[in-house]
Amino acid sequence: MPASPLAFTHSVTERFLRYVVIDTQSDPASPTCPSTAKQKDLGRVLATELKAMGLSDAHLDEHGYVYATIPANTDKKVPVICFCSHMDTSPDCSGKDVKPQIVRNYRGGDIVLPADTTQLIRFADHPALADQIGNDIITTDGTTLLGADNKAGLAEIMDAAKFLLDNPQIKHGTIKILFTPDEEIGRGVDKVDLKKLGADFAYTMDGETAGNIEDETFSADGATITIEGVSTHPGFAKGKMEHAIKIAAAIVDRLPKETCSPETTEGKEGFLHPIGIKGELEKATVGFIVRDFTDEGLKEKEALLESIVKDVMKDYPRSTYRMEVKHQYRNMKQVIDRHPEIVDHAIEAIRRAGLTPVRSSIRGGTDGSRLSFMGLPCPNIFAGEHAFHSRLEWVSVQDMEAAVRTIVHLAAIWEERA
Numbered sequence: 177m178p179a180s181p182l183a184f185t186h187s188v189t190e191r192f193l194r195y196v197v198i199d200t201q202s203d204p205a206s207p208t209c210p211s212t213a214k215q216k217d218l219g220r221v222l223a224t225e226l227k228a229m230g231l232s233d234a235h236l237d238e239h240g241y242v243y244a245t246i247p248a249n250t251d252k253k254v255p256v257i258c259f260c261s262h263m264d265t266s267p268d269c270s271g272k273d274v275k276p277q278i279v280r281n282y283r284g285g286d287i288v289l290p291a292d293t294t295q296l297i298r299f300a301d302h303p304a305l306a307d308q309i310g311n312d313i314i315t316t317d318g319t320t321l322l323g324a325d326n327k328a329g330l331a332e333i334m335d336a337a338k339f340l341l342d343n344p345q346i347k348h349g350t351i352k353i354l355f356t357p358d359e360e361i362g363r364g365v366d367k368v369d370l371k372k373l374g375a376d377f378a379y380t381m382d383g384e385t386a387g388n389i390e391d392e393t394f395s396a397d398g399a400t401i402t403i404e405g406v407s408t409h410p411g412f413a414k415g416k417m418e419h420a421i422k423i424a425a426a427i428v429d430r431l432p433k434e435t436c437s438p439e440t441t442e443g444k445e446g447f448l449h450p451i452g453i454k455g456e457l458e459k460a461t462v463g464f465i466v467r468d469f470t471d472e473g474l475k476e477k478e479a480l481l482e483s484i485v486k487d488v489m490k491d492y493p494r495s496t497y498r499m500e501v502k503h504q505y506r507n508m509k510q511v512i513d514r515h516p517e518i519v520d521h522a523i524e525a526i527r528r529a530g531l532t533p534v535r536s537s538i539r540g541g542t543d544g545s546r547l548s549f550m551g552l553p554c555p556n557i558f559a560g561e562h563a564f565h566s567r568l569e570w571v572s573v574q575d576m577e578a579a580v581r582t583i584v585h586l587a588a589i590w591e592e593r594a
């Protein structure tokens with residue numbers, strides 16, 4: 177990259193404001209892909225904008241994925257890098273009729289959301305606001321989520337693509353763009369065509385605080401306990417009835433209370449977390465998610481769950497249980513560590529963008545964790561989104577601009593070091 181400072185513009189915010197007003201909420205109850213047809217409304221806009229930039233292969237496919245290629249402008253053999261974001265927003269909070277507001281030159285203190293003044297982004301509850309003094313903060317009017325998760329990422333990738341195309345003096349290899357539907361319902365990469373994408377390495381732009389790169393996720397399993405009790409007429413049940421609902425309740429009650437739950441863990445600690453309970457006298461099921469950073473940690477928690485169940489069942493000798501464990505996803509670090517340059521280059525790019533790089537882990541999964549195990553190693557770079565999945569969601573203009581610079585530098589670094 178030339179030593180002279182690059183003339184970045186402020187167009188990422190315009191893009192962002194254009195995308196957030198398009199409702200793209202996904203729906204876990206829908207069997208289709210994308211789960212909601214409206215996600216394609218945004219997909220069409222993005223594909224059209226990419227085409228208008230001159231990316232002739234840009235298209236929205238029938239499953240709601242957007243693909244595009246920025247051709248290489250170097251003779252060097254450079255690995256093909258992909259930048260990826262998701263188009264859907266969380267089913268937890270409405271994304272219809274989003275009305276963004278920009279708080280210019282933020283001076284600190286609480287931010288009141290205008291259409292529902294009970295919705296306050298409290299300075300005390302959002303420590304990241306302390307780093308935003310003097311910045312321009314985008315929020316909603318308080319009635320919907322903002323959708324910075326992950327439309328900040330979309331806007332940043334789009335803006336960086338435009339910047340690379342307008343500045344051919346910045347040499348880079350082939351860059352792939354991938355926008356996915358349904359990430360928020362865990363199906364973001366179900367129908368991705370990695371062969372068509374043809375990338376060696378990828379980055380999701382879906383992280384929180386500016387400067388962060390995340391190369392570790394949870395490892396995740398789901399567990400279901402099914403209990404068959406003994407049903408009898410309640411008037412004649414003495415000594416006979418074994419109530420499946422009560423057995424299920426006893427199991428939940430015996431889960432560790434001081435450890436091993438989302439509300440008592442942080443950092444690298446895992447948990448065992450009931451997510452659903454359904455039952456009648458005869459039969460009850462309890463669904464769990466199991467999370468840890470290591471496979472051994474998952475196994476320990478699953479063994480703990482089964483030992484609790486066995487213990488409870490001792491009081492119900494004629495009832496039975498079944499425990500099923502389903503693999504969900506694994507810590508992407510197992511894959512990413514085989515290619516240390518992926519994270520090294522990103523750290524250098526973040527530094528060149530003027531930020532202090534912070535390497536961290538995600539207490540959750542990303543599209544990248546699944547992509548990594550599908551053969552496309554994929555850490556997660558900050559997009560600047562905060563308080564996502566809620567009406568208090570916010571992002572700053574300056575953080576989005578820093579993300580655009582990071583993407584541009586990253587493209588250049590892969591060429592430089594090839």
Ligand SMILES: [Zn+2]
Nearest residue numbers: 262325326382
């Ligand atoms: Zn996201």
